[in-house]
Amino acid sequence: MTLKVLLANAPNPTANRNASNYACYPHIGIIQLATAMRDELGDRVDVRVVDGGISNTEFVQQAVRSFAPDLVGISALTPTYSEALKIAETAKTCGAKVVLGDDHAIFFPEMILRNRPQVDYVIANDGGDIPFVELVRALLNGTSMSEVSSLAYRRDGRVHLNPAPKYALSLRNTIPDLSFIDDVIDVYADNYRTQFGHLHGHQVRPVTVNNARGCENGYKRCTYCSIADLTVNTGDPRGFWKMIDQYNREHGINLFFEVYDSFTASPRYVDALIDATPPYLKRRIDEGELQVMVYARALGLTKRNNVDKLRRLGVTRANIGLDAADPEMLEAQRKNKTTGETNLEAIRMLNKAGISVHASYIAGAPGERPETLDRTIAGIRQMLGEVELSSVEFSRFIPLPNSPAWDLLVDYERPNFFKSSAEVDSYLTALGITVTREDREEMFARFGEQDLLDIDELGAFWADNFTHISETYALERISEVDEMVSAHNVRTGNNVG
Numbered sequence: 001m002t003l004k005v006l007l008a009n010a011p012n013p014t015a016n017r018n019a020s021n022y023a024c025y026p027h028i029g030i031i032q033l034a035t036a037m038r039d040e041l042g043d044r045v046d047v048r049v050v051d052g053g054i055s056n057t058e059f060v061q062q063a064v065r066s067f068a069p070d071l072v073g074i075s076a077l078t079p080t081y082s083e084a085l086k087i088a089e090t091a092k093t094c095g096a097k098v099v100l101g102d103d104h105a106i107f108f109p110e111m112i113l114r115n116r117p118q119v120d121y122v123i124a125n126d127g128g129d130i131p132f133v134e135l136v137r138a139l140l141n142g143t144s145m146s147e148v149s150s151l152a153y154r155r156d157g158r159v160h161l162n163p164a165p166k167y168a169l170s171l172r173n174t175i176p177d178l179s180f181i182d183d184v185i186d187v188y189a190d191n192y193r194t195q196f197g198h199l200h201g202h203q204v205r206p207v208t209v210n211n212a213r214g215c216e217n218g219y220k221r222c223t224y225c226s227i228a229d230l231t232v233n234t235g236d237p238r239g240f241w242k243m244i245d246q247y248n249r250e251h252g253i254n255l256f257f258e259v260y261d262s263f264t265a266s267p268r269y270v271d272a273l274i275d276a277t278p279p280y281l282k283r284r285i286d287e288g289e290l291q292v293m294v295y296a297r298a299l300g301l302t303k304r305n306n307v308d309k310l311r312r313l314g315v316t317r318a319n320i321g322l323d324a325a326d327p328e329m330l331e332a333q334r335k336n337k338t339t340g341e342t343n344l345e346a347i348r349m350l351n352k353a354g355i356s357v358h359a360s361y362i363a364g365a366p367g368e369r370p371e372t373l374d375r376t377i378a379g380i381r382q383m384l385g386e387v388e389l390s391s392v393e394f395s396r397f398i399p400l401p402n403s404p405a406w407d408l409l410v411d412y413e414r415p416n417f418f419k420s421s422a423e424v425d426s427y428l429t430a431l432g433i434t435v436t437r438e439d440r441e442e443m444f445a446r447f448g449e450q451d452l453l454d455i456d457e458l459g460a461f462w463a464d465n466f467t468h469i470s471e472t473y474a475l476e477r478i479s480e481v482d483e484m485v486s487a488h489n490v491r492t493g494n495n496v497g
């Protein structure tokens with residue numbers, strides 16, 4: 001028996017598609033799952049990969065109808081979950097089983113199964129390859145779901161959730177096979193070039209790669225950070241270079257966006273990557289033929305000669321969450337000793353090393369006031385005058401699940417990122433925010449115990465209750481900054497989270 005499997009990335013609902021970087025890189029997670037499955041199960045599976053990010057929900061639904069798969073796996077983030085459900089509905093109508101994965105599914109596995117009959121399984125692990133292959137094997141062999149790692153499933157009218165071990169990338173990190181998306185690699189490249197082509201001296205072909213996860217701020221995490229797991233988990237440095245070499249030779253990829261949550265999280269890994277660089281790739285890096293792009297924390301960049309190390313690794317673009325230029329807001333965002341000066345210093349160092357910077361800022365952090373926003377905007381103006389930025393993304397604050405903001409909004413009684421409700425109280429009091437018991441009950445009724453969250457409603461409710469500005473005011477100031485940024489010939493964009 002051959003199992004037909006379609007893996008899809010759910011797109012943003014149309015209104016949210018203005019994030020910069022959107023649709024510029026393939027969703028590497030689902031390609032990794034497709035590769036792991038084909039490597040383990042060979043011709044027992046027939047696999048297709050469809051990215052709603054470069055199409056839309058209807059396109060994915062049509063792909064499901066025409067392929068008629070036995071199993072549809074959908075990647076769902078909080079903002080894309082509504083679309084994931086529509087795709088799941090279509091898959092169910094076509095007689096397929098449906099499994100969800102990725103962050104939103106990881107946060108609410110049991111609730112999703114209780115509320116959504118169109119979903120059969122959820123894999124709640126951000127290391128998805130092993131559990132997914134186990135699920136497909138169980139479906140092929142007709143064996144019990146109780147043995148499938150990290151799986152939420154229904155049995156005898158009840159929802160069960162199997163244990164979710166942490167998988168070390170050093171032991172296994174499948175290199176996603178880009179042949180699964182050969183037909184659309186150019187679409188990402190075209191989108192990327194339209195937005196950022198001018199930053200590179202030659203025609204770039206970008207892709208995301210991921211050989212390490214985690215962040216040095218993980219023990220405290222930024223107020224808005226919704227990433228499932230931030231403990232540092234690094235892969236084999238030789239695997240990183242093998243992937244670069246393979247992608248370049250087989251697919252002409254020459255820009256590698258390593259989506260490690262913070263590239264400066266593990267000094268040992270950075271050194272090991274430098275040591276493991278094969279000389280023939282080092283030469284091509286030095287000649288600018290192979291380029292790398294990373295996320296990094298400003299504070300981390302100012303230490304340990306890290307900027308120079310990035311340059312040696314071929315990094316030509318860095319994405320930094322600067323968040324604010326106001327000290328009170330940086331504190332409220334839990335940026336952990338990062339100051340406006342640290343941010344400026346990091347960018348100066350990157351500029352000197354010839355690394356271009358994508359900077360992101362957020363309007364509407366807890367306790368935001370017109371004056372704090374003024375200071376942040378003045379800081380952005382100063383940056384634009386003093387340093388080179390390739391793009392500036394100024395976004396409104398959206399509280400997402402599994403973030404400290406979610407503790408403030410929903411998980412007040414049992415916070416995950418604050419020590420206790422008392423700590424939440426003193427954090428909010430210091431920001432001049434008062435939340436009554438009735439407010440808390442209303443918030444819980446609206447957003448607690450809900451798997452489908454309306455991003456716009458979350459944004460408006462957040463601004464009204466956790467800041468001293470209205471959402472409309474935040475949006476006005478954002479468009480003011482967008483104009484200022486564009487006037488400097490720098491790209492803009494707005495994101496969520």
Ligand code: B12
Nearest residue numbers: 019027029073074075077078101102103128226227496497
């Ligand atoms: C790179 C990145 C982007 C890039 C590239 C996106 C892309 N299409 O590839 C850009 C900048 C474009 C982007 C856009 C968005 N992103 Co983004 N992104 C990331 C980042 C940094 C890394 C993701 C990644 O590629 N990881 C590497 C791969 C290998 O891992 P993975 O995706 O986690 O996949 C593994 C598992 O999750 C699992 N898995 C994944 N999918 C599936 C599906 C099934 C069926 C199964 C079983 C398992 C499974 O198995 C995979 C292999 O182990 C994460 C942060 C993070 N650490 O997760 C944020 C993150 C995922 N993004 C986030 C958000 C909100 C978005 C946007 C919605 C923002 C916006 N409004 O536009 C969009 C949506 C884009 C889309 N749907 O395609 C949030 C999600 C939070 C949440 N609560 O859901 C995160 C966590 C960041 C944050 N704010 O905290 N993103």
Ligand code: SF4
Nearest residue numbers: 215217221222225261
């Ligand atoms: S938002 Fe970035 S810097 Fe902050 S905790 Fe998350 S990964 Fe780390």
